[in-house]
Amino acid sequence: GQQLNQSPQSMFIQEGEDVSMNCTSSSIFNTWLWYKQDPGEGPVLLIALYKAGELTSNGRLTAQFGITRKDSFLNISASIPSDVGIYFCAGQSVSGNTPLVFGKGTRLSVIA
Amino acid sequence: EPEVTQTPSHQVTQMGQEVILRCVPISNHLYFYWYRQILGQKVEFLVSFYNNEISEKSEIFDDQFSVERPDGSNFTLKIRSTKLEDSAMYFCASRQGGEQYFGPGTRLTVT
Numbered sequence: 001g002q003q004l005n006q007s008p009q010s011m012f013i014q015e016g017e018d019v020s021m022n023c024t025s026s027s028i029f030n031t032w033l034w035y036k037q038d039p040g041e042g043p044v045l046l047i048a049l050y051k052a053g054e055l056t057s058n059g060r061l062t063a064q065f066g067i068t069r070k071d072s073f074l075n076i077s078a079s080i081p082s083d084v085g086i087y088f089c090a091g092q093s094v095s096g097n098t099p100l101v102f103g104k105g106t107r108l109s110v111i112a
Numbered sequence: 113e114p115e116v117t118q119t120p121s122h123q124v125t126q127m128g129q130e131v132i133l134r135c136v137p138i139s140n141h142l143y144f145y146w147y148r149q150i151l152g153q154k155v156e157f158l159v160s161f162y163n164n165e166i167s168e169k170s171e172i173f174d175d176q177f178s179v180e181r182p183d184g185s186n187f188t189l190k191i192r193s194t195k196l197e198d199s200a201m202y203f204c205a206s207r208q209g210g211e212q213y214f215g216p217g218t219r220l221t222v223t
Contacts, residue, residue, distance in 0.1 A: 031210045042116075042203050042214035043155065050210055088155065092210070099145060099157035099168060100212060 002027050006089050006103030013079055014111050021106040022073040023089035031092040032065050032072040033100065038085045046087075047074070079110050114138045116215035118204050124221045125194055133189045133218045135204030143207040144187045146179065147214075148172070148200040155203065161187065194222045 006023045013019055023032070031050055035043035047058050049065035049072060056063055062075045072091075076083055086107050090100040117136045125131050137144050146158040159179055160167040166179065178190045187206075191198055201217040 033211070035214070040217075040219070042118075042216045045211055045213060048211045090155075090212075099160055099170070100147075100155075101157070102155040104154045 002091070002093060002101045004089055004091055004101055004103040006106055008106055009104070010107040010109070012109045012111060015079060015081060017079055019076040019079055019083070019108060020073060021087060021089075021108075022071060023091070023103045024071040025091060025101075026070070027093065028069040029091035029093055029101075030069070032063070033090045033092075034061075034063050034072070034074045035088045035090060036085045037088060037105070043088060076108075079108075081110050081112055084108055084110050116204055116206055116213055118202075118215035118218050120218060121216065122219045122221070124223065127196055127222055128193050131191050131194055131220060133191075133202050133204075133220070135187045135189070135215055136185050137187055137204065137206030138208065138213060139185070141206035141208050141213075143167075144181070145205040145207070145212065146189045147203045147205060149203065149217075150200045158189070158202075191220075194220075196222050198222050 004023050004025050033048050034046045037043045047063040052069050053067050054065040060077045086105040088105045089103040119134045144161045147155050149155045157170050159169040159173045176192045180188050199222045201219050203217045204215040205212045
């Protein structure tokens, strides 16, 4: 099946630093979504991307849909302690009801 | 803000027992999903549901699993005879446009 390679697996950063994580795939996706998951909770949608090259921001978060449609990155600027959690990328390969394929997640730790 | 809700939040059951996990999707959404997440691992697709029937299912969704939309609001996942390896978080999701919204999950523990 389709696989998403998400990196890095984990990050330890100082509060105030910027963060970047990315996902790559060997196949094309039509939609990229970025989620954040806190311990014991469900994934919360952060940003949705629908078009190759699209750059979308949500507060301090910025995500881009790669031109090749095989990758996406998420940047977090000026990190704060509440940014701690696991960030997942998810891709959908065709329009309609196809399921999401998830990356393995990036665990972010912020040191105050 | 409308959200997906799930009950129970935690279910403990003995191996071989049947469990039903319940979800109330966001009210104007038409596409529904179940995913599971084994502790420490990524989220995996189980099944999608549209227009009162299964649209797609993964290899994980074998004959022990079934889904139902018994009324206009609930969406359920049934596991007929639970196994130890069914222990996981189970997430329901519903979709509007391209955006899937997840519920808080049910933690299923099979002993």
